[in-house]
Amino acid sequence: MKDIGTYTGPRGLERLLQEIRSVLRRKERVVVAVAGLPGAGKTYLVKRWVRLGFGPIRRRDILVIDDNTIYSTRFWRLEWEKIRIAKGMAGRALESTDAPVIIFSNWIPSRFLDCADIYVTVQLSEDERIRRLKRREKKAPEKFLIQKGKNEIPLEEPFTCPRVMTLVNDSRGMTRWHWMWAIRRIFSSRKEGMKKVKPV
Secondary structure, eight states: OEEEEEEEHHHHHHHHHHHHHHHHHHOSOEEEEEEEOTTSSHHHHHHHHHHHOBTTBOGGGEEEEETTEEEEESSSSEEEEEOOOOTTOHHHHHHTOOOSEEEEEOSSGGGTOSBOSEEEEEEOOHHHHHHHHHHHTTTOHHHHHHHHHOOOOOOOSSOBOSEEEEEEOOHHHHHHHHHHHHHHHHHHHHHHHHHHSOOO
16 A cells, blocks of 8 residues: 555545545555544544535435444535444445445444545544543443454555545535535536536
8 A cells, every 4th residue: 555645634635535536546446445443533524425425426426334333414404324344344345336436434444445546534633532432432331342452554455456545624614615515516517517508
């Protein structure tokens, strides 16, 4: 795997968008594996992609699978469907979709995927990660201790991926980036619609 670097917040999203576009120029579909320690913000990040799309890519062109849950939305409210994916069997599930962008998020995506086009590790400071875990697992202290103890992301073989990058989580900046692109898409689609309307 070629390490293409560590990027913070919106810069990381721009670099990931660049990589996705590069793959889609050569292939009909891109698979992005999103890894990260529990509490790093993987689920929060991929839910934003479901709701707002990713850059110029519309949300209907993105399939998000996060911890064996497929997320979708028609407007803003998320809908989800639990699926069972056996170890190393995610490839078959992904082949059944026509979405050009597939986001597969898991603590250890290589446990389920044999390959991906881009491997993204989401990072967060340890203090902030622990704060998030405490908030998330406040009703289950034993689960908090288990999640806190996961302090590395193993890579399970066989797994191949040509490019890997690290995305340092910056929730505010990344949220602004997603909203900016969502607004740009709305205005560009309106302009296209106006061009198609011929004056009488």
